Amino acid sequence: MTGEARRQELSENLRAVRERLTAACLKAGRDPTEITLIAVTKTYPATDVVDLASLGVLDVGENRDQEASGKAAEVALAGPDVRWHFVGQLQRNKCRSVVSYAEMVHSVDGVRLAGALDEAASRRRQRPLDVLVQVNLDGDAARGGAVVGSTDVDRDLDRVLAAVAGSDSLVARGLMTVAPLGWDPDRAFVMFAELAQRVRREYPDASVLSAGMSGDVESAINHGATHVRMGTSLLGNRPKLM
Numbered sequence: 001m002t003g004e005a006r007r008q009e010l011s012e013n014l015r016a017v018r019e020r021l022t023a024a025c026l027k028a029g030r031d032p033t034e035i036t037l038i039a040v041t042k043t044y045p046a047t048d049v050v051d052l053a054s055l056g057v058l059d060v061g062e063n064r065d066q067e068a069s070g071k072a073a074e075v076a077l078a079g080p081d082v083r084w085h086f087v088g089q090l091q092r093n094k095c096r097s098v099v100s101y102a103e104m105v106h107s108v109d110g111v112r113l114a115g116a117l118d119e120a121a122s123r124r125r126q127r128p129l130d131v132l133v134q135v136n137l138d139g140d141a142a143r144g145g146a147v148v149g150s151t152d153v154d155r156d157l158d159r160v161l162a163a164v165a166g167s168d169s170l171v172a173r174g175l176m177t178v179a180p181l182g183w184d185p186d187r188a189f190v191m192f193a194e195l196a197q198r199v200r201r202e203y204p205d206a207s208v209l210s211a212g213m214s215g216d217v218e219s220a221i222n223h224g225a226t227h228v229r230m231g232t233s234l235l236g237n238r239p240k241l242m
């Protein structure tokens, strides 16, 4: 495919995604300008990010530092000033790299991880790093996310929130989740919204709800998502083995 054909394809996909978001907002009685669309560009090249930026999508998500750091550098060289969101499971030894390009980290799910990210952010940045605490709604330990009332003190949601709130260089902006496999998304996002409401009573500035992907964005918007993370619908099906 030529560069121009790909840009055309991305433009058409974006138009369809925007229509979906607008329709979902209309149905939920919400204002579409409340929703931040994050293009999750994992497995896709920097040229796609540049094209999407030229089409007005300036929020970009990645889930692996190894891939994201090089891509962020390539995009910076090409010109557009995009905001990188780190949405994947994060290892403590990657924090220094991630804070060098990410504006927001959606996947803080441990007390020790919060500590490592705080330390990295304090070294490399002039201003605090925005973070979301990722919530695991079904307690499946193999997947990411802090758990409500966990007996594992590192992964307990309240402790992770307290660690972020008590840090010097991180700001708790809200919560992120991925609907558990096999769940009805409405069930997941109702639970998530209730949790977010409770968290906001203690942390009034934690108002971001990062929820909704290509398969369940309508439900997420219906239940209050402010940031939606769309990969497949915008960029196409990813190769299976990545």
Ligand SMILES: *Cc1c(COP(=O)(O)O)cnc(C)c1O
Pocket: 040, 042, 063, 087, 088, 178, 213, 214, 215, 229, 230, 231, 232, 233
């Ligand atoms: C890949 C990914 C997405 C986007 O998923 P799609 O189903 O392709 O829209 C959203 N959030 C996270 C955390 C992801 O890893």
